[in-house]
Amino acid sequence: IQSIEGYDPLFTQRYAEFVVAMQRGKPDISPPFNFNRIITPHDSSNRLIDLLGVKYVLSLDEVNLPKLVKVYEEGQTKIYENKRVVPRAFLAEEVISAEDREDAIKKIMDPSFEPGNQAVVEGWDKTGGMGSGSAKILKYSADRVIVRVELKENGFLVLTDNFYPSWKARITESGQELTIYPTDYTLRGVAIPKGTHIVEFYATLL
Structure with missing residues (x-):
């Protein structure tokens, strides 16, 4: 299963800067990046998440976003489908x-x-x-x-x-x-x- 995050993944400087700007919500790509071994984009509302091809979002909390539709739930884990995902x-x-x-x-x-x-x-x-x-x-x-x-x-x-x-x-x-x-x-x-x-x-x- 492909994911935009990961623990100790290999990622380029461009991708690190992209994620940092996305998390900050502004075009700021200056260090520090606040992650080294773990890269964790977590703002599902950001439009750039759609651009990265995120079709499904897993969450322990209820998510109330028009573009995310709950399609499955198991225990405390909820799976949402992103209706605005950009094709690869x-x-x-x-x-x-x-x-x-x-x-x-x-x-x-x-x-x-x-x-x-x-x-x-x-x-x-x-x-x-x-x-x-x-x-x-x-x-x-x-x-x-x-x-x-x-x-x-x-x-x-x-x-x-x-x-x-x-x-x-x-x-x-x-x-x-x-x-x-x-x-x-x-x-x-x-x-x-x-x-x-x-x-x-x-x-x-x-």
Whole structure:
């Protein structure tokens, strides 16, 4: 079972800063991070929880949030389903360019930011609407993710896994290598030409 928290997990500095800003409720990524071996995002009301793909929340307390619906209860433990969870792979309707990390965290923490519809992208100077279409994960493993993308116009695909430089991406039918941009501060994004494509994300260090 995948989780956004953990005891003594391996996590990147970007992810640590993302979680800290989310917990603080403001674009502050300065140390101290208040966790070292244990990373525990716990604010279920935060919209960025949706962006991280949290579909279920376990709680010992009753949770009263419109987006969380109780689906199971065992003893004192209650399980809630998040109705606003963002798909692991999605096409952004709008791309917002960020100058650097500080600018990116400010933009995703802005109340007007729409997780799952907008994407804040570092290193890509294009801003505005993107092509509509569909994205479906065909294969997901520790070192490879394959996504089928259908686009009417050029678009931008977001994979809500952590950005890391050793990961690469390409369009399988043409072999065209794609640049993976840091997206929404800690995630991955690639620009995709219009048409139907199989996009492969693959690790180069495993």
